[in-house]
Amino acid sequence: MSLSPNPWIEKLPAYEPGRPLEDVARELGLPNVDDIIKLASNENALGPSPLAIEAMCQVASRQHLYPDGDTLELRRALATHLSVTPDQIMPGNGSNELIELIGHAYLKPGDEVVVSECSFAIYRLMAFLFQAKTVVAPMQHFTHDLEAMRKAITPATRVVFIANPNNPTGTCVEPGDLIRFIEDAPPQVLVVIDEAYVELMDPADQPDTLRYVREARRVCVLRTFSKAYGLAGLRVGYAVAPEPVINALTRSRQPFNVNAMAQTAAIAALKDEMHVQRTRTMVREGLTQITAALDRSNIAYVPSKVNFLLIEVGHGRRIFEALQREHVIVRPMDGYGLPRYIRVTVGTRRENECFLTALEKVLERV
Numbered sequence: 001m002s003l004s005p006n007p008w009i010e011k012l013p014a015y016e017p018g019r020p021l022e023d024v025a026r027e028l029g030l031p032n033v034d035d036i037i038k039l040a041s042n043e044n045a046l047g048p049s050p051l052a053i054e055a056m057c058q059v060a061s062r063q064h065l066y067p068d069g070d071t072l073e074l075r076r077a078l079a080t081h082l083s084v085t086p087d088q089i090m091p092g093n094g095s096n097e098l099i100e101l102i103g104h105a106y107l108k109p110g111d112e113v114v115v116s117e118c119s120f121a122i123y124r125l126m127a128f129l130f131q132a133k134t135v136v137a138p139m140q141h142f143t144h145d146l147e148a149m150r151k152a153i154t155p156a157t158r159v160v161f162i163a164n165p166n167n168p169t170g171t172c173v174e175p176g177d178l179i180r181f182i183e184d185a186p187p188q189v190l191v192v193i194d195e196a197y198v199e200l201m202d203p204a205d206q207p208d209t210l211r212y213v214r215e216a217r218r219v220c221v222l223r224t225f226s227k228a229y230g231l232a233g234l235r236v237g238y239a240v241a242p243e244p245v246i247n248a249l250t251r252s253r254q255p256f257n258v259n260a261m262a263q264t265a266a267i268a269a270l271k272d273e274m275h276v277q278r279t280r281t282m283v284r285e286g287l288t289q290i291t292a293a294l295d296r297s298n299i300a301y302v303p304s305k306v307n308f309l310l311i312e313v314g315h316g317r318r319i320f321e322a323l324q325r326e327h328v329i330v331r332p333m334d335g336y337g338l339p340r341y342i343r344v345t346v347g348t349r350r351e352n353e354c355f356l357t358a359l360e361k362v363l364e365r366v
């Protein structure tokens, strides 16, 4: 008998991440990564929270010690910040790990997972990994159609994923529709609300989903330090959910799933309201800068509430490749069923300017 992985592993589609700067620099023969602009992974163009950088420098010499496996200080800080209890929080190695742990805790072969047409690719990959069946509900105007998602639920459904704001469309569901959806969901279903970008929204527009956790409904809210706090490289996110859900996720995780540096940085970043505010301002101004230019050139896009924009360019992959030759990395969207689109992250004023100049140039050529 020869060694082979589980048969479904060979069929697991590969995730296509934003291309790393080093990779593209090597391909283009550029000695310096600073010559390239990466607007491909919705990272924070202002960099990490300065308070987090300072805190990390202070603990660098203690990294021979294992981290706190219970992440108690981080959970306490988050609990205060969010007005929930520490027992309603579980940090993870990025919110991506929490998506996987939801699979470990709740999915087995034959179960069903409901997702929306153009949503975060990881949901389907994780469902596939656990041999659950993904049921795809259609969207309406690039927005999750919660009525269609409700209809897609069957007695076999265990998990529903709602990204709000959604990636890659940048759209939000109506808060009233969301609460109706949660109230109507059958008792065997966990409603996962992925809020990776929520801190980038105007505080007045942020939906109050943590209320459902306090009401002990069957929801799991996912958040991350990767976007507004600028700590994507550290890999730290968290789930907020009623205690029984947190207990199930905690049993499914590794003992030290969040590294010590990430715990320290996250606690410091949480206090850095200034950095989040500056990021919000940069995103708002950047969206205005980019959409005004697109309007002038009659290029269609999906109005966004967050730090990225879905732009209709014709042949998305060809434009992605042409932009790369102009030293700008964006994301092609054919893998999301949107072959006519690219997704671009809002950067600094100068980065946005470079992107717009490059886009104009490559669109003229096709």
Ligand SMILES: *Cc1c(COP(=O)(O)O)cnc(C)c1O
Binding pocket: 042, 093, 094, 095, 096, 097, 120, 163, 166, 167, 194, 196, 223, 224, 225, 226, 227, 232, 235, 236, 237
């Ligand atoms: C960026 C993103 C995340 C964050 O993932 P991390 O693992 O926390 O870096 C989660 N969900 C969505 C929809 C995202 O776009």
